[in-house]
Structures are given as structure tokens and as C-alpha cells.
Amino acid sequence: MTTPDSSTGASRLRTASKSRRAEMRFAYLFLLPALLLVVVFRIFPLLWGFAISFTDATGVAPSHFIGIANYVQAVSDPNFRDSIVNTLFLLATLPIWVALPMVLAILIDQGVPGGKLFRAVYFFPAVLSSVIIGSIFNVVLRYDGSFNAFLGAIGIDAVDWLGSSTTALLSLLAVQFWSTFGMGVLIFLAGLSTVPKDMVEAARLDGAKMWQIWLHVIIPSLRPIIEFSAVVTTIGVLTSMFGLIYVLTAGGPGTSTTLPEFLIWLEQGKLNQPAYAAAISMMLFVIMAGLAWLQIRIMSRNTNL
Amino acid sequence: MPGAGKRQKRALWIASIPMAVLALSCVYPVFFAINNALKSNKAYILDRLSLAYEPTLANFVQAWTRSHLNEYFINSVVVTVGAVLLLLFVSSISGFALACLRFPYRRLLFAIILASLMIPIQVVLVPFYRTVIALDLVNTRIGLIISYTAFFLPFSVYMMTAFYSGLPRELIEAARIDGARFSQVWWHVMLPLGRPALITLGILNTLYCWNDVLISLLVLQDQRTLMVGIAALRGEYTTNVPLLSAGLVLAAAPIVILYVFFQRQIVSGIAVGAVKG
Numbered sequence: 001m002t003t004p005d006s007s008t009g010a011s012r013l014r015t016a017s018k019s020r021r022a023e024m025r026f027a028y029l030f031l032l033p034a035l036l037l038v039v040v041f042r043i044f045p046l047l048w049g050f051a052i053s054f055t056d057a058t059g060v061a062p063s064h065f066i067g068i069a070n071y072v073q074a075v076s077d078p079n080f081r082d083s084i085v086n087t088l089f090l091l092a093t094l095p096i097w098v099a100l101p102m103v104l105a106i107l108i109d110q111g112v113p114g115g116k117l118f119r120a121v122y123f124f125p126a127v128l129s130s131v132i133i134g135s136i137f138n139v140v141l142r143y144d145g146s147f148n149a150f151l152g153a154i155g156i157d158a159v160d161w162l163g164s165s166t167t168a169l170l171s172l173l174a175v176q177f178w179s180t181f182g183m184g185v186l187i188f189l190a191g192l193s194t195v196p197k198d199m200v201e202a203a204r205l206d207g208a209k210m211w212q213i214w215l216h217v218i219i220p221s222l223r224p225i226i227e228f229s230a231v232v233t234t235i236g237v238l239t240s241m242f243g244l245i246y247v248l249t250a251g252g253p254g255t256s257t258t259l260p261e262f263l264i265w266l267e268q269g270k271l272n273q274p275a276y277a278a279a280i281s282m283m284l285f286v287i288m289a290g291l292a293w294l295q296i297r298i299m300s301r302n303t304n305l
Numbered sequence: 306m307p308g309a310g311k312r313q314k315r316a317l318w319i320a321s322i323p324m325a326v327l328a329l330s331c332v333y334p335v336f337f338a339i340n341n342a343l344k345s346n347k348a349y350i351l352d353r354l355s356l357a358y359e360p361t362l363a364n365f366v367q368a369w370t371r372s373h374l375n376e377y378f379i380n381s382v383v384v385t386v387g388a389v390l391l392l393l394f395v396s397s398i399s400g401f402a403l404a405c406l407r408f409p410y411r412r413l414l415f416a417i418i419l420a421s422l423m424i425p426i427q428v429v430l431v432p433f434y435r436t437v438i439a440l441d442l443v444n445t446r447i448g449l450i451i452s453y454t455a456f457f458l459p460f461s462v463y464m465m466t467a468f469y470s471g472l473p474r475e476l477i478e479a480a481r482i483d484g485a486r487f488s489q490v491w492w493h494v495m496l497p498l499g500r501p502a503l504i505t506l507g508i509l510n511t512l513y514c515w516n517d518v519l520i521s522l523l524v525l526q527d528q529r530t531l532m533v534g535i536a537a538l539r540g541e542y543t544t545n546v547p548l549l550s551a552g553l554v555l556a557a558a559p560i561v562i563l564y565v566f567f568q569r570q571i572v573s574g575i576a577v578g579a580v581k582g
Binding site: 020022023024026027028030031033034035037038039040041043044045046048049052104107110111112113117118119120121122123124125126127128130131132133134135136138139140144145146149150153178182183186210239242243246247260261264268274275277281282284285288289292 | 312313316317318320321324325327328330331332334337338353354395396398399401402403406407408409411414417418420421422423424425427428429430431432433434435436440451452454455456458459462487488491512515516517518519532535536539546549550553556557560561563564568571572575
């Protein structure tokens with residue numbers, strides 16, 4: 001306190017409460033920009049979008065309240081249905097998204113030759129923009145692209161990877177997986193550093209084989225990381241594939257690589273159905289909120305994360 | 306058991322072979338882009354797999370000037386630098402307030418900022434776009450700077466709050482001593498102390514802003530950032546792969562350089578980001 005020693009208790013108290021008020025004022029002043037940005041560009045738009053989703057707004061004509069018609073439309077809209085089916089197809093491969101990075105991380109943790117280098121290189125595609133990765137693979141996977149040229153050189157017939165619905169979705173899946181698995185490796189490596197080394201050593205001294213140690217010691221102790229990685233991957237599939245879809249396949253052929261986030265963008269822009277897009281957004285939000293809740297539960301259960 | 310150890314070593318050596326192949330695939334795009342950028346279009350069409358025998362820089366020149374990548378590059382630099390500086394400023398003052406000062410509703414306000422993580426751009430695409438238009442920020446670089454800050458902010462605030470909370474109590478008590486000097490405490494004490502966290506956040510946010518395409522497509526429609534320009538180049542020159550490759554090399558170069566120099570910060574920061582963000 002700057003109050004001189006000779007001051008009375010009352011004036012000290014006054015100064016203290018004055019400085020507490022100043023502290024409060026400053027705290028709110030310092031928080032104002034962050035709160036303003038978050039409220040104006042995210043929280044308020046969320047409420048506004050909720051309102052828009054019950055109208056027939058197009059951006060030109062005045063809009064009317066139409067109840068849940070946009071949500072009803074979604075149920076019968078084949079494009080929306082396809083986007084959900086595509087998402088479920090991608091999510092069906094979730095075990096691979098989790099397991100492969102885990103295996104790679106355990107191998108690196110056990111001292112595979114070149115492990116340090118692998119860790120850095122595996123992560124490299126994750127720092128490149130999805131636009132750059134998408135452009136490269138769009139060229140590589142074309143019918144006259146270098147992947148088919150390579151297959152031709154070893155005697156395999158060319159496939160129109162991005163031109164037919166099944167292979168286009170598989171290509172999207174593969175490229176997204178390839179560009180993000182390094183992140184999973186990093187998450188598992190962070191988790192592995194908490195696995196008790198003496199337990200692994202004790203099992204080894206008891207004569208356990210390597211696969212037994214993996215199965216009974218290492219992998220069970222990684223359970224929180226496995227759960228966490230599954231949730232993060234799901235969030236990624238739902239909200240971080242726009243750039244890749246945009247340049248790799250543009251959602252096609254047809255709707256075979258359209259995911260909800262890409263459909264939202266199409267409906268609001270090209271198809272000029274912003275109210276319908278807002279309704280799809282709201283459904284996506286409900287899923288995101290559920291996943292966030294799951295993520296918080298996993299994280300609060302495991303304080304070491 | 307030396308026998309078991311030897312067997313394990315052999316198993317690890319065998320595992321390292323497919324792992325090395327996977328690692329090669331991760332650097333393949335760099336090779337692909339650089340190699341094709343150095344070819345003439347004719348050379349590419351004749352042999353898509355070969356090395357560039359007669360390297361030429363013509364594609365770079367054309368991509369940079371005639372395809373307007375120079376303009377897009379400047380847009381991206383201005384927007385990224387602006388957004389990163391704004392992000393660092395806002396997250397550092399918020400983190401200081403949330404971690405070091407006492408005031409009512411502190412936890413609630415922190416929760417509001419973090420809760421917005423549940424609202425990615427896709428969830429508010431339509432109303433966000435209308436908000437940007439209503440505020441007259443559409444097609445302005447400042448509009449994109451503010452938008453990036455709004456969307457990448459919560460994680461940065463979280464990081465700064467966590468970092469400042471980890472500082473010794475005496476420093477925080479010292480910050481509370483005289484109410485009138487909070488701004489000086491922030492400037493002279495908190496900002497220099499926060500350097501490690503600010504550097505990590507600066508690098509991560511540079512990656513996010515430079516690589517973004519969706520927010521940029523909405524906000525900056527006329528001027529184009531580099532990634533939007535690359536996506537357009539991909540669409541316009543479907544047959545001129547060497548030209549596109551040159552554009553890709555130019556667009557990725559800053560990020561590759563950043564990764565080579567700051568690999569440690571990026572790797573540790575993104576792991577934390579994935580866990581918390």
C-alpha cells in the first residue's frame with residue numbers, strides 16, 4: 001500500500017476499497033476487446049442464426065417466419081442426407097484414425113531407429129494449408145495425373161480416383177488422414193510420457209513378450225488419450241475439411257464428397273438459401289456442443305491432460 | 306533377458322522400414338511441387354514422373370506477376386501480420402486480467418470466452434457474414450483481420466491465462482499493489498514475462514491465418530488472400546500443372562521456412578492446442 005504508516009485504519013480501508021475498485025475497472029477494461037469480439041462475431045451470430053433458421057430469408061426479399069419448415073426440408077433433402085451418410089462413412093473409419101497414430105507413437109516411444117526424425121516429418125503435412133495439399137492431390141490423383149502414371153509404370157490400370165463417387169470419397173478420406181495423422185502421433189507421444197516406465201520394465205522382467213506388454217500395459221494406460229483422440233478426430237471431420245473439399249473435389253462428383261460444412265457453404269452462397277443453411281448450421285451446433293461436453297468430461301476426468 | 310532385448314531391437318528395425326516410407330510420403334508434396342514448378346508445361350505432359358531436366362524459372366515469374374500472386378501475397382502478409390499482432394495484444398491483456406486481477410464474474414467471463422470454441426465458423430456462417438456486412442467490414446482487410454482475431458482468440462486467451470496463472474504469486478501480488486498503474490504493470494512486467502507464450506501463439510496464429518480459406522472467402526471477396534488465389538488458380542489453370550506448382554511453392558514457402566526454424570514451438574504448441582482447443 002502507498003498509504004503512509006501514520007494513517008488511521010479507516011483511511012487505509014478507504015484506500016484499499018478504492019484500489020480494489022480501480023482493479024475491477026481495469027480488469028473489465030482489459031477484458032472488453034476479447035468479450036466484444038467473441039460476442040459480436042460468434043455468440044450474437046449464433047442467436048441470430050437460430051432466428052434466421054425459422055424464416056425464409058434470402059437476403060433480398062423481406063423474410064417471413066415459417067416455423068420448422070427448413071428443418072423439415074433437411075430431412076427430405078437428398079443432398080443433406082448424402083452429406084450425413086458421407087460423414088458417417090468417414091467416422092466409421094475412426095478406429096484407424098486413432099489406432100495407427102497410436103501404434104506409430106508407441107514405436108517411436110520405444111526407440112525405433114529414426115524416431116525423432118519421423119516425428120518431425122509426420123507432422124509436416126499438418127502445417128501446410130489444406131488448399132495446398134488439396135491442390136497437389138487434385139493434380140496427383142487426376143485420371144492423367146502422376147499417381148496413375150506411377151501405377152501404369154508398375155502395370156496397374158488407371159483409375160479415375162476423383163471422378164467416381166466411391167473412389168472420390170476414399171481419396172478425400174485418405175488425403176485428410178494423411179495430412180493429420182502426425183497430429184495424432186504427437187498427442188499419443190505426449191500421453192506416452194505419462195506411462196509408468198517401471199511397470200513396463202517389471203512386465204519385461206517377468207518374461208512378458210513385446211505384444212503382451214503393448215496389449216496389457218501400454219494400451220490400457222493410454223485409454224484417456226484414445227478417448228480424447230477419438231473426440232478430437234470427430235470434431236476435425238465435422239469442422240476442418242472445408243478447404244480440402246473445396247479444392248480437391250468441390251464436393252463431387254454429385255454429392256459424393258459433400259459434408260455438412262460444405263453444404264452449408266453451398267446453400268448460403270451459390271444456392272442462395274441462407275435460411276436453410278442456417279438450419280443445417282444449427283444442427284451442426286447441437287453436435288458440436290455435445291462433443292465439447294464429451295471433451296470437457298474426458299479432460300476433467302484425466303487431470304494429467 | 307538379453308535375448309528378448311535383441312528380438313525387440315530387430316522388430317523395431319523392421320518397423321522402421323514402413324515408417325520411413327510413410328515419412329517419405331510426407332515430404333513428397335514438397336518434391337512434387339518444386340520438381341514440377343521447374344518444368345515447362347510440355348515437359349510435364351511428356352513425362353509426369355521425371356525430374357526436371359531443363360529447369361526453368363518461367364513458371365515462378367508468370368505465377369508471381371501475370372497470375373497476380375504478388376497482390377495476393379501482399380494481402381496475406383498484411384492480414385496475417387495484422388491479425389497476429391491484434392491477437393497477441395488482446396489475448397495478453399485478457400490473460401493478464403483473468404489470471405492476475407480480482408473482480409466479480411471472473412470465472413463467468415472466462416467461461417464465455419472459452420465457450421465460443423463450440424461455435425466454429427460453419428455454425429454461424431450465414432449470420433456471421435451478415436454481421437460483417439452490417440458493420441461495413443466486408444471486402445476490407447481490416448474486416449478480415451478482425452474476423453481472424455474473433456475466431457482464433459479463445460485458444461490464445463486460454464494459453465495466456467494459463468501461462469500468467471503459472472507465474473509466482475509475488476509477481477501477481479505486485480501487480481495488484483497500485484491500482485493506477487495496471488497498464489504499466491502489463492507493459493513493463495507482464496508483456497516481457499509472457500514472451501515464451503507469446504512467441505508460441507504468434508507462430509501458431511500465423512499458421513492459422515496464413516492457411517485459412519473459408520473465412521477469407523467470405524470476408525475478402527474482391528481482393529483475395531493467397532490461399533483463395535491458389536484455389537482459383539487451381540480452377541483456372543487445370544491444364545498448366547507447372548504454373549500451379551510454382552504458385553504452390555510460393556504460397557507454402559513462408560510456412561515451410563517457419564516450420565524449419567520453429568519446429569519445436571510449433572510441435573509443442575499444436576499438441577497443446579489439440580488438447581485444449
